[in-house]
């Protein structure tokens with residue numbers, strides 16, 4: 001896996017944490033290229049994309065979420081992100097529960113998911129306030145076996161896999177999302 | 185011979201070398217109510233109740249760090265729930281950390297109460313009666329319920345305070361290494377100490393209302409100026425900051441006594457400002473903690489008087505940099521300053537006014553009043569009255585020009601604000617509007633400035649960029665009123681319990697908002713328009729005083745101050761939060777005639793099942809906010825927090841998909857029965873204002889709602905979900921007990937959904953639900969989770 005991490009020579013920005021002080025991490029997320037994420041999702045038994053409230057501020061993120069959905073990835077919408085998604089024809093598995101509640105449910109191996117098909121094994125995240133998502137990733141890292149993948153512009157140290165830090169280069173972030181979707 | 189017992193030392197004339205010391209004389213207590221099972225509870229007495237709650241609302245942990253370094257056997261890697269050298273695992277370590285946070289919060293309010301009470305008893309006497317006005321007979325609902333006493337005088341409050349202090353120490357002890365091993369028992373202790381917090385707050389606020397004659401449950405308190413632009417800069421400005429008005433009050437007294445009140449400005453930051461305006465409505469409110477550096481860096485104060493809690497730990501440095509003298513007054517925050525209590529007033533005033541001393545520690549109230557006024561005048565007279573934040577436009581532009589867009593600031597800012605982009609845009613175009621926009625979100629924490637390689641005064645740049653708007657945000661706050669009247673409770677008790685008043689939203693706490701402050705107004709106005717009762721206190725209450733609509737009005741100017749449907753009630757400072765818990769307790773007592781005395785579990789159970797009150801803290805950060813919220817949770821009141829609240833690490837979230845968790849005993853049918861998961865969480869963090877609105881409406885549902893009440897609550901929940909989530913909520917059918925619960929306007933449509941998507945059986949000729957709900961609606965339903973309460977109301981009946 002190490003060879004598939006983003007490398008400096010490939011002109012990816014460094015994996016700079018969304019918050020310099022969020023350093024007390026025993027195991028850091030691997031900053032990975034889109035192709036790695038594609039493979040992880042393809043191998044997954046029960047993947048899901050969770051969208052967050054930042055979709056209300058960035059229409060591009062809504063477009064990408066819609067494309068994920070078109071590729072057959074189910075969506076759990078949080079933070080009000082269901083509204084623009086539903087307007088574009090997506091039917092999320094859930095719209096009213098918060099990421100906080102959903103994470104609590106995911107931590108319980110008895111939960112069958114919103115679709116009753118059993119535990120989600122690979123969870124993708126798109127469009128969250130970084131500090132809010134970070135804590136949820138931390139809970140899942142410590143107390144579950146779920147593979148978490150952050151697709152946000154910030155590098156998330158507590159995820160299992162994360163995009164590198166793309167805050168300074170939004171276009172690259174969009175390109176990488178595009179690449180993941182195209183690969184699915 | 186009649187012999188009257190009094191406190192003191194007595195020498196018997198004929199018996200040499202013998203004296204008798206009589207300590208506190210315990211008078212026989214008035215039999216005001218039948219004594220309940222848990223007066224003055226220790227850690228164990230309410231543990232069973234906590235375990236009931238925690239079984240349903242399972243603790244959730246989101247660690248901020250994977251390690252522990254609390255003792256020298258560490259540091260320990262606790263990741264993936266490993267155990268440390270002492271044997272504690274990660275979840276339990278986090279439960280301990282939250283318990284410590286709640287101890288700090290409870291200790292803050294309780295020590296505040298101790299300071300106040302000792303001082304007030306000395307000044308006004310222990311026999312000062314507790315009189316909270318003609319409409320308040322249940323004067324201390326928390327103390328009555330928890331401690332089991334009915335205080336009549338200031339002196340009587342000591343019993344409650346001593347109990348709280350004792351329990352806080354016991355819980356703090358339990359956080360020592362090598363004590364508790366169960367996370368649930370740590371959570372029970374966090375709840376216990378947080379319940380003490382509510383007693384501490386109640387003691388503090390009752391004492392100050394009584395002694396300082398603050399408003400006594402009056403709905404029509406005055407409106408006072410609030411915001412950055414409150415002061416007239418042609419007068420000397422005295423700024424008080426903190427949470428204990430005891431030290432700042434003498435300043436207002438001195439100004440009044442000397443006929444100077446109109447020649448000076450006295451304005452406050454944080455809760456001391458609430459209590460100053462409760463004491464004297466000529467005082468003004470600058471704003472919350474995030475306004476401290478705004479006000480200081482602008483050079484508005486001519487003197488600052490600090491007391492305790494939520495004051496920047498670099499206050500002295502910040503004041504020094506601006507040449508503002510500082511008087512620290514609380515031993516909780518002495519700030520390294522010399523103690524000048526023994527000095528005479530001339531000497532202190534001279535040292536401060538000439539700059540010989542940057543600050544002093546002074547607690548003598550009489551001296552504080554005079555020194556503050558004299559020094560403010562002297563400083564004001566010498567002060568250059570120039571532009572704010574930068575001396576000139578040129579200096580401001582030069583500062584912006586230094587930025588290299590390295591983004592160090594962005595990755596240290598708690599909101600990742602794009603300072604780099606604002607600077608770049610201003611450099612290219614001269615337009616500072618992008619920087620100005622950041623002002624709305626900036627909490628003026630100063631973290632960015634410390635990592636800027638160019639030493640840019642980023643806060644000053646942001647504030648200066650938005651200076652006109654910052655001034656213009658000035659509005660009006662309705663002065664904190666203290667408790668809710670018994671008469672108001674009599675009027676709203678039934679509609680709240682039955683559900684016709686759809687809920688009580690209690691917006692309390694700090695300013696670590698995820699976005700612009702204005703969102704707070706949007707959220708709360710949604711509920712005011714829908715005729716919920718909205719109560720508020722602390723920083724949320726003052727923020728509402730500076731958010732205006734297009735007509736220039738704050739919510740206080742649009743909505744009345746009474747505790748009734750559509751009312752916006754400012755209770756006061758942090759310690760006035762006890763009146764919100766108090767109002768919930770009073771509903772159980774005054775409307776439902778449940779006895780309070782030492783009867784906590786029954787009252788909390790009543791509130792959990794019947795009172796649709798939800799706490800809301802949009803920007804919590806303090807330890808006090810942690811204990812206030814946890815105290816509400818034990819009382820059966822759910823709390824929604826903004827996204828930064830996630831960093832408290834712990835939440836209480838139930839699993840609505842697990843039917844085993846949702847049951848009660850029904851006293852009427854004498855059965856244990858399954859119920860709908862209402863409410864399904866006790867502590868929950870949301871990400872956006874849209875989510876906050878929907879969750880608040882959702883968490884107002886209670887098992888005891890009547891059909892009419894459920895119909896009203898569901899109407900709001902469904903409408904708000906459609907408005908903000910773009911769809912009906914996923915879980916609405918779970919709350920339907922019969923067709924009468926369905927929102928009238930949507931009834932037919934919803935029946936169709938229940939039939940087609942959920943397989944419910946409908947009799948269409950009568951539009952009746954035949955099969956589907958978890959339980960049928962029963963008008964006599966009388967739920968409880970507590971076995972003892974069940975027995976009490978069923979035995980022999």
Ligand code: SF4
Pocket residue numbers: 252253254255256257258259260267268269270271272277361
């Ligand atoms: S308290 Fe326990 S877990 Fe923490 S450092 Fe000490 S031994 Fe390790």
Ligand code: SF4
Pocket residue numbers: 596597598599600601603625626627628629630631632633642643
């Ligand atoms: S002072 Fe404002 S801009 Fe700077 S780090 Fe703090 S919140 Fe961010």
Ligand code: SF4
Pocket residue numbers: 586587588589590591592593594603604607635636637638639640642
């Ligand atoms: S840290 Fe300073 S130089 Fe770097 S982007 Fe921020 S303001 Fe500019």
